């Protein structure tokens with residue numbers, strides 16, 4: 665309707681979430697493993713008044729994994745019962761291109777501006793929303809609102825977090841080729857004192873995953889594990905290593 669050519673997102677996660685009664689929960693919990701959430705992770709997040717959010721964001725469909733996760737939480741005594749209707753919606757993880765048109769600027773989820781690693785899109789929605797507002801202000805002030813005039817919007821968001829999206833996207837591609845065992849080996853190495861404490865140190869930022877991914881890849885111990893991942897992972901490792 666906006667005249668933007670690439671009108672559909674072909675790369676997306678599907679978010680599932682319900683509220684549950686959970687009286688004894690004090691901390692957020694994250695669950696990994698292909699038997700829990702294929703190519704993703706699941707979460708249990710305490711809210712106020714004995715409630716919690718239970719969710720996951722797998723690729724395409726959860727194929728019964730959400731029900732399995734809820735049953736597991738119940739049998740582990742983490743939650744008592746489900747307290748809301750399940751919500752489900754898509755999270756696009758590939759940027760729309762172009763993200764502008766005649767009198768149109770697209771930001772946030774609508775433009776696929778979401779962390780490909782986790783599916784978190786609130787931060788980039790804010791960033792791209794602000795850049796879109798500045799571009800709209802300039803365009804309206806000067807009376808120049810054609811697609812060509814609005815080209816700078818995409819240039820500007822790419823300058824701020826374009827590389828983050830690329831690195832995140834290549835990291836996800838690699839992650840999706842790995843078995844649970846391979847991910848486990850990488851995580852054990854990453855969490856060791858030699859890598860996380862001594863090498864990465866304070867350089868971990870909640871909203872900026874690219875820097876920590878690229879720094880980690882340069883560590884000899886991580887490179888050694890990456891070298892053992894086999895031929896199906898090798899092209900994705902190479903692509904990630906050379907992400908610009």
Ligand SMILES: Cc1cc2nc3c(=O)[nH]c(=O)nc-3n(C[C@H](O)[C@H](O)[C@H](O)COP(=O)(O)OP(=O)(O)OC[C@H]3O[C@@H](n4cnc5c(N)ncnc54)[C@H](O)[C@@H]3O)c2cc1C
Pocket residue numbers: 678679680681719720721752753754755771772773774778783784785786787789
């Ligand atoms: C289950 C789940 C959990 C998530 N958890 C996290 C998380 O923990 N952290 C994180 O960063 N991200 C998370 N996300 C992703 C996050 O929700 C989105 O990336 C973020 O909300 C995108 O913001 P947005 O403003 O671009 O879009 P939205 O939040 O979708 O806002 C778009 C708004 O536009 C309105 N709208 C739509 N059409 C029209 C219309 N025609 N006219 C007027 N209004 C309209 C909609 O009603 C909506 O209010 C999660 C997503 C899911 C599915």
